[in-house]
Amino acid sequence: MSSSSVRALSAREIAAAVNGGASATKEVEAALARAKADTNNAILRVHHERALAAAKRIDVRIKAGEKLPLAGVPIAIKDNLCAEGIEVTAASKILKGYVAPYTATAVQRLEHAGAVVVATANMDEFAFGSSNETSAYGPVKNPVDPTRIPGGSSGGSAAAVAAGIVPISLGSDTGGSIRQPASLCGVVGMKPTYGMVSRYGLIAFGSSLDQIGPFATNVADAALCLERMSGWDQNDSTSAARNHAGLAQFASGNSFGTLKGLKIGYVPEHAKGLQNEVGAQLEKAKQALTDAGATLVPVAMPHEQYAVAIYYVLATGEAASNLSRFDGVRFGHRTAEAGTLPEMYAKSRAEGFGREAKRRIMLGTYVLSTGYYDAYYKKAQQVRRLMCRDYEQAYAKCDVILGPVSPTTAFKFGEKLSDPLQMYLSDIFTIAANLAGVPAISVPFGADAKGLPIGLQVQGAQFADDLVLRVAAGLEQLNRA
Amino acid sequence: MSITEQDVRHLCKLSSLALSDAEMSRMAGELEAIVGYVKQLQAVDTTGVEPIANVAGLVNVTRPDVPGQMLDQRQVLANAPAKNDVAILVPKAVER
Numbered sequence A: 001m002s003s004s005s006v007r008a009l010s011a012r013e014i015a016a017a018v019n020g021g022a023s024a025t026k027e028v029e030a031a032l033a034r035a036k037a038d039t040n041n042a043i044l045r046v047h048h049e050r051a052l053a054a055a056k057r058i059d060v061r062i063k064a065g066e067k068l069p070l071a072g073v074p075i076a077i078k079d080n081l082c083a084e085g086i087e088v089t090a091a092s093k094i095l096k097g098y099v100a101p102y103t104a105t106a107v108q109r110l111e112h113a114g115a116v117v118v119a120t121a122n123m124d125e126f127a128f129g130s131s132n133e134t135s136a137y138g139p140v141k142n143p144v145d146p147t148r149i150p151g152g153s154s155g156g157s158a159a160a161v162a163a164g165i166v167p168i169s170l171g172s173d174t175g176g177s178i179r180q181p182a183s184l185c186g187v188v189g190m191k192p193t194y195g196m197v198s199r200y201g202l203i204a205f206g207s208s209l210d211q212i213g214p215f216a217t218n219v220a221d222a223a224l225c226l227e228r229m230s231g232w233d234q235n236d237s238t239s240a241a242r243n244h245a246g247l248a249q250f251a252s253g254n255s256f257g258t259l260k261g262l263k264i265g266y267v268p269e270h271a272k273g274l275q276n277e278v279g280a281q282l283e284k285a286k287q288a289l290t291d292a293g294a295t296l297v298p299v300a301m302p303h304e305q306y307a308v309a310i311y312y313v314l315a316t317g318e319a320a321s322n323l324s325r326f327d328g329v330r331f332g333h334r335t336a337e338a339g340t341l342p343e344m345y346a347k348s349r350a351e352g353f354g355r356e357a358k359r360r361i362m363l364g365t366y367v368l369s370t371g372y373y374d375a376y377y378k379k380a381q382q383v384r385r386l387m388c389r390d391y392e393q394a395y396a397k398c399d400v401i402l403g404p405v406s407p408t409t410a411f412k413f414g415e416k417l418s419d420p421l422q423m424y425l426s427d428i429f430t431i432a433a434n435l436a437g438v439p440a441i442s443v444p445f446g447a448d449a450k451g452l453p454i455g456l457q458v459q460g461a462q463f464a465d466d467l468v469l470r471v472a473a474g475l476e477q478l479n480r481a
Numbered sequence B: 001m002s003i004t005e006q007d008v009r010h011l012c013k014l015s016s017l018a019l020s021d022a023e024m025s026r027m028a029g030e031l032e033a034i035v036g037y038v039k040q041l042q043a044v045d046t047t048g049v050e051p052i053a054n055v056a057g058l059v060n061v062t063r064p065d066v067p068g069q070m071l072d073q074r075q076v077l078a079n080a081p082a083k084n085d086v087a088i089l090v091p092k093a094v095e096r
Helices: A011-019 A024-036 A048-063 A105-112 A155-162 A179-185 A219-229 A245-251 A276-291 A304-325 A341-352 A355-368 A373-395 A420-425 A431-436 A465-480 B005-015 B021-043 B073-078
Strands: A043-046 A074-078 A116-121 A168-173 A188-191 A211-216 A263-266 A295-298 A400-404 A440-447 A453-460
Touching: A011 A024, A011 A048, A011 A219, A024 A043, A024 A048, A024 A074, A024 A116, A043 A155, A048 A116, A074 A155, A105 A116, A105 A168, A105 A219, A116 A155, A155 A168, A155 A179, A155 A211, A168 A188, A168 A219, A179 A188, A179 A440, A179 A453, A188 A219, A188 A465, A211 A219, A219 A245, A219 A440, A219 A465, A245 A465, A263 A276, A276 A295, A276 A400, A276 A440, A276 A453, A276 A465, A304 A355, A304 A373, A304 A420, A304 A431, A304 B021, A355 A373, A355 B005, A355 B021, A373 A431, A373 B021, A400 A465, A420 B021, A440 A465, A453 A465, B005 B021
Parallel strands: A074 A116, A074 A168, A263 A295, A263 A400
Antiparallel strands: A043 A116, A168 A211, A188 A211, A188 A440, A400 A453, A440 A453
8 A cells, every 4th residue: 555545634624614514523433443443553443422422512502603723633542641540551561451530731731622532653662773573562564565664652643644544643752752753654744842842741751851752644635734833831840832824824724935045954864774765865856945045055063973871861861861760669560479568569560561661761770870870871971962062053043954864765564663873873863853842753655665654854953843843844845846 | 881681670669660571681782882983972062052952942830829610529539440339459568
């Protein structure tokens, strides 16, 4: 099945129809049926009762004269986002059976705008992975070519949109976990500026890096979803109190404006080591942007080469701390062989966590431990600051930075699973945006000779999310031309 | 320097993870490779560079200490693997 053979669902079209009197219940029923018929293991759970009850409420509100920006739009959420009454497991055995007692702010805001959660999407366990092969529920298949990985860690969310099950899904991105699967599955995926979207109700991985973001079939839908989710939340002290008027403007229509006069930065070193077709598409995009009136500006990012190394120190350190809450006491798996209390903790965790989760906990504990903290953790924090300065200097010269998302198109199952370091290096172009907290989007731009999708990345300065979306929309139009 | 199985045993203790011997010996090699890779950071001159913990520049965000609506006892106990009507049960924590 190729990505072009499925109906490209549009959230805005569905919302317009429902606001115009079409039945939200029918839209949701259709999405529930598609989710149930999923053949890619993208969907872990389908929420019939909850979704139909929500759809009915929307039908009543619309009949009463209300207009809702996402009226009746079915969505899937990654298995690390809480929605009250729904099982959420982070695709880990350690959380099997856990039912969320509250709803994540991002999900709650979309529901308030009329969206309906129809399904939970598969993912790498605790978002630890770039291929969706570490899920306790088995890997997700790429809808474009089921012999290949969909990318990760939000592989199920990307595949659910690519397969036409839902027009919008939510993922989380700590080092590329939205953008890389979006690129490999041929859909739009965005990691907003750190602080744009509240992380309340997101199962934490790396708290200084995590950000919730949308997958969509088109840039305008992603903008609409982001606009609805973003804003300050008293339950997340790192959420930003900002006015997102620019986003609202994009979300309201198709007027993305012109690319004329924009300064598009690029990092010359990014061209090295790319699959030929990925490099060719990047060059094609640069030419098309120039033809559309933008100016290309080479920028230097001397510390970006250290991004993966910084990340696997800081992200694992934060993960080791965050995952200490899973101890078999208040929730989650508890061993049947408990002796003493410390034995109960250690056995419950060993039985509940998968291999990659254990590896990252151990690595994170190592870099935080006495004797190694200064050499690894503090050092990584210092180089992270240098990398942030690279970005600041770059954005003094350009408006956005264009580059690759993934060095290659979707790879085969098992290809990188046995070598953790090779797997980590597949995030080489996406990690820097998380370390710097800047917005970044993957937008489809052509395919390789096998028909596998290629995504290009647009990054911006902190809180220039609207500008990033504007350039992405420009690329989307140029790709169609 | 290399990461020995003894180091891994110590890390298991620090992380509260009861790994099998086979897991521990595999882990030593895997950690060794990753730590070897991240060592490239040592080459960067960071003299006088202040470490950065969060990109938003936030320091100690506080709010007024006002009681609010939280989960009730029933909700808190709902997900506990071992409990009675009022409490979560754990193995004996203190030896007499």
